[in-house]
Amino acid sequence: MPRKLVRIITVLFVLAALLALCALVMAQGAAQGGGQGRGGGGGRGPQAPPLLMTTTAFEDGGVIADKFTQKAGPMAVSPELKWSQVPMGTQSFVLLMHDPEPVLQKSSKTDILHWLAWNIPATSTGLPEGVQQGELPDGTRQLSLRGAGYMGPGAPAGPYHHYTFELYALDTKLDIPQPAQGGNAAEIRGKVVDAMDGHVLGKAVLVGRFHQ
Secondary structure, three states, X not given: OXXXXXXXXXXXXXXXXHHHHHHHHHHHHHHHHOOOOOOOXXXXXXXXXXXXXXXXXXXXXXXXXXXXOHHXXXXXXXXXXXXXXXXXXXXXXXXXXXXXXXXXXXXXXXXXXXXXXXXXXXXXXXXXXXXXXXXXXXXXXXXXXXXXXXXXXOOXXXXXXXXXXXXXXXXXXXXXXXXXOOOOHHHHHHHHHHXXXXXXXXXXXXXXXXXX
């Protein structure tokens, strides 16, 4: 076979190999990330900002002012709470305030429920200071371990207890009525938590400390 023909055949084989290699690389790239921006599953759009909750009653992690605690006796009022960056599709909010210390210290199997409010309207941007007890005109329903609304912190002298405020944005309203006076707070809390399952769009947390 003439040398010139051998060279031509060799060049053709090399070109074919290079083309095959390029095709393989392109195919791998498409499989790993070629669908980004076109719904191919490889890309992720901008992440929504997290739900935020703030209060003027205390700094997050700080000491709760006495006026919001059982030091103020029956005059104790609930703190003002505000929230922002609400997730799209929110239909209502649930607010849970509890003292987890008994469980953490293994002195009890349950924590202490200080406030549970549900069906807070989706249009709400917070709760004012001194929320009245019972079902509110806007449809908000609430209770605590001792009544139909906010119960201030009352930890005895000793280590600080960490009172945790949790705000949940839900994609639904909860079909749980305002309990009658003296209703079982633990039972209602369980129903609210169960009804929230699968409907939470966002969560925000604040922690305040207190002891007598």
